[in-house]
Amino acid sequence: xxxxxxxxxxxxxxxxxxxFTVDSDAEGRPQSARDLDNAPLGGLDGSQDDSDAExxxxxxxxxxxxxxxxxxxxxxRNGLGxxxxxxxxxxxxxxxxxxxxxxxxxxxxxxxLLVIGEEGDRHTSPAWVGGPAGxxxxxxxxxxxxxxxxxxxxxxxxxxxxxxxxSVLSGVAIRLVHLDTVPPENxxxxxxxxxxxxxxxxxxxxxxxxxxxRRADGNTILYLISDDNFxxxxxxxxxxVLLENP
Numbered sequence: 001x002x003x004x005x006x007x008x009x010x011x012x013x014x015x016x017x018x019x020f021t022v023d024s025d026a027e028g029r030p031q032s033a034r035d036l037d038n039a040p041l042g043g044l045d046g047s048q049d050d051s052d053a054e055x056x057x058x059x060x061x062x063x064x065x066x067x068x069x070x071x072x073x074x075x076x077r078n079g080l081g082x083x084x085x086x087x088x089x090x091x092x093x094x095x096x097x098x099x100x101x102x103x104x105x106x107x108x109x110x111x112x113l114l115v116i117g118e119e120g121d122r123h124t125s126p127a128w129v130g131g132p133a134g135x136x137x138x139x140x141x142x143x144x145x146x147x148x149x150x151x152x153x154x155x156x157x158x159x160x161x162x163x164x165x166x167s168v169l170s171g172v173a174i175r176l177v178h179l180d181t182v183p184p185e186n187x188x189x190x191x192x193x194x195x196x197x198x199x200x201x202x203x204x205x206x207x208x209x210x211x212x213x214r215r216a217d218g219n220t221i222l223y224l225i226s227d228d229n230f231x232x233x234x235x236x237x238x239x240x241v242l243l244e245n246p
Contacts, residue, residue, distance in 0.1 A: 001150075001209035001225050002058045009058075009080075010209055010225060011065060015044045015051025017080040022238070028221045030240055041065065042076065043084045054208070055105040055150060057113070064113065068101025073115075090115070090128040090135030103208065104148040109157035114182060116140050116148045116161070116190070127190055129182055138183060140190040146175055150210035154220055154243075161192060162210040162224060173199040174207045176222070176241070196241065205237050219244050 001010040009019045018038040022030045044051045049069045057064040062077040064087065071094050074084035093115075096102070100119025108114055108129070116127045120139070125148055127138040140148065146163035153159055161177040177192040198204040209225035220243040228234040 001211045001223065002056055002063075003211040003213050003223055004058070005213070008211070008223070009056065009063075011041065011053040011056045011080075013052045013054065013227065015041050015046065015053055017041055017053075017056070024240075028215050028240060028242065030223075030238055033238070039081050041084075042079075042081045043074065054101065054103045057105050057107055059107060064105065064107075066102040066105045066115070068096070068103070068118075069098050071096055071101045073102065073105070073113075088132045090130065091137060092126055093128070096120075096126065100147075104151040104161060106151035106153050106159060108153065108159070108182060114151060114159065116151065118147050118149065124189070136186050138186075138188055138190055143194075146173075149208040152210040152212045152222070154212050155214040156220075160210065160212065160222065162207060164207060166206075171200045172204055172206055173197065174204055174224070195243075203237070203239070205234055207237075207239070215242075 006022050011017050020033045021035040023032045024030055052069045053065050054068050055066040062075055065074050073087040075087055076084045096117045097119040102115050103118040104116040106114055112129050113131050114129050117125045120126050124139040124141050127140045128135045130136055146165045149164045150162040159179040161179055163175050165173045175197040176195050178195050179192040205226040207224045207226045211223045213221055215221050222241040224239040226237045228236045
């Protein structure tokens with residue numbers, strides 16, 4: 001998910017994009033949604049393997065969308081319904097698990113992309129920094145059973161990571177991790193600090209989208225959106241989280 005003012009753009013793992021406007025109160029809390037647009041992403045064949053979109057990033061020259069199952073990064077220069085261009089992939093990108101690909105992508109303040117995979121080995125997820133001109137290979141160490149699902153660059157240039165955990169006994173939980181400065185060297189490990197965790201009985205679902213904007217008073221609002229997985233037992237939620245400046 002991405003946000004520009006009160007206009008949101010999001011994607012689904014059925015290969016569609018949708019846009020909507022959110023009316024908020026003076027504090028920034030969402031009150032209602034309107035002006036919904038919805039259409040298929042361009043350049044897809046409609047199959048599950050081809051259309052499992054996971055992350056969207058607003059770029060100066062268009063939109064970058066990541067896909068899993070058939071792992072790839074596509075650049076949409078002419079609108080999300082147009083024909084995309086393939087972005088040269090980093091080494092090892094195509095070796096991620098079929099249903100555990102590039103869920104978390106954002107553009108850093110220096111213009112490079114940061115990509116973190118949902119799955120990896122027992123303790124870490126693969127990560128990369130770079131773009132078509134070249135990539136650096138990193139890792140991200142997971143904790144407490146949480147897995148990366150989305151990234152967002154904050155207005156101050158730092159990066160927030162959304163993570164999700166699921167178990168049959170405890171249900172769904174999420175947490176937000178404020179990442180430290182991205183390491184410049186190949187092989188380094190990304191680290192961060194947990195700032196929020198939601199577990200039942202608090203309102204929590206399968207949150208997989210994250211976006212950020214600055215409020216008029218300088219504080220930051222994070223928006224989280226959940227994926228209902230086409231299940232009657234889950235719902236699509238939009239949540240706003242206020243990050244107060246120190």
